[in-house]
Amino acid sequence: MDAASVKAEPSNEETHEVENEDEIAPEPAEPPNGYDSWSEQDSSDGSDISDFFDSETDSEPELDSESESDDEEPSAPVPSASTASSEHWSDDARTANVCTFQLQPGLKEIAESPVDFLNLMFQKPLFESLVKNINQHGTKLLNENRVQEWNDVTIKEFRVFLGLLLNVGTINTNVAADFWKQDRGIYLPKNYMTEKRFSMILKCLNFADEIPEKKSRMSKVSLIVNYFIDVMKKVVTPEKILCIDESMGPFYENLYLLTDQHGLVHKLLVYKGIDQDELEEMTKRQRDELIHTRGNDAVKKLLEDKLDVGHSVYMDSDYNSLELAKFLVARNTHVTGTLKRKREGNPPDIIQKELNIGDKITKYNPDGIGVMIWKESVGHHVVMISSEHGSEWREHVNKYKQSVKKPACVWEFKKYRDGVRTHDEMISDYYYMPEKLAWHKKVGIHILQMLFLNAYNLYKRYGEKPPLKRLLKFRHVVIGHLLSGGDSKHGLIYESV
Structure with a gap:
């Protein structure tokens, strides 16, 4: 079973963290005014389930929505302030002090x-x-x-x-x-x-x-994985924008990919999948924590030779956390993406406060990392983390010729997030x-x-x-x-x- 299938199922809670494009910007069912919408059973070698191998479209694509709850039962109470970050948060807008991009991207x-x-x-x-x-x-x-x-x-x-x-x-x-x-x-x-x-x-x-x-177990693919990483590093210098996500593939193992915004894969990481029997024994919170832990480790491995030069990395909520953002900012790397509302370290106001439709709250820490929550519609919240983009309102005209207003960090994430998806779509042809x-x-x-x-x-x-x-x-x-x-x-x- 692919780890991608482990992602938390939506619960019946009233509030949700949403990554679905239609939910971020709901479109009318009818356009107004006539406008036109991824084996052989391998013998066990004692490897651990967390065994890693070191190694523009005109329309806006959709993302899977997922439950905001980190708990097993939908009726789980909202966490107290003690689970939130203990550091100082303020309303003063700021961005992280990250160096400008220092490389000359292109073919070598x-x-x-x-x-x-x-x-x-x-x-x-x-x-x-x-x-x-x-x-x-x-x-x-x-x-x-x-x-x-x-x-x-x-x-x-x-x-x-x-x-x-x-x-x-x-x-x-x-x-x-x-x-x-x-x-x-x-x-x-x-x-x-x-x-x-x-x-x-x-x-x-x-x-x-x-x-x-x-x-x-992973040494069985070491030759081709090492070759891929080495040849891409030798042939091309990546652009400033990088994307990280899990790729779909027709095998039990899974792939984490580091791509640019156009779908060019610069680095990959192979890891062993998880048995379904093991998954069934986990609670929803444990599954989410396993996905996040693996994702956090994958991000650091994928970026280990890409740090300290001013890259901007875009990832979704399976990877993002305040802890990871602080690590990347300290290594001169920007981060932007969706965030689970109840992730450890988030500001108390983001976790606890109830919002009216259209309202948003943004808090900044001393490192210039901003965490924003925006109630986009009934029962749906968008939670973002960014060290580069603020939450000021920005208007764009959608495919129905309507003017849509959203926070700037949401627009920027929507613009650059789909490098891995673009790669998966192209390779499937x-x-x-x-x-x-x-x-x-x-x-x-x-x-x-x-x-x-x-x-x-x-x-x-x-x-x-x-x-x-x-x-x-x-x-x-x-x-x-x-x-x-x-x-x-x-x-x-x-x-x-």
């Missing part, structure tokens, strides 16, 4: 064509490591079963294998056997590799580094995950597809002008290059694309 390597960007993401050391692992595993597998002699995979053949793997997603079939039986797509797989050879290479895929001293694979192979193949999507995102931003306008055409060009074994400089381009 020279690249222009789609193939250039593919080679930036899939560099020779990755192919060499994967081919070595495949050959070792294949030799061991066939020797143990005394079937036949293993024919070593070469880097050129692995490029063809990768091209076929990606092309299954392009033709929108989730059954690899159908890929060989039907003349679908512009590249016929039988012209490049037999189905038997493809299946054997897939079976021998191994994404683990050699770690003789310490082996854990041509996604393929082979069935009946071990969890670590699923994670590894998923990360390979993330690298591919990163190549496209970088190409769109820094590549040749004019660029290929569609992801589908980019896929055909680079898949053609892979199917040529890397011999074609620009890929195979077809007029039918």
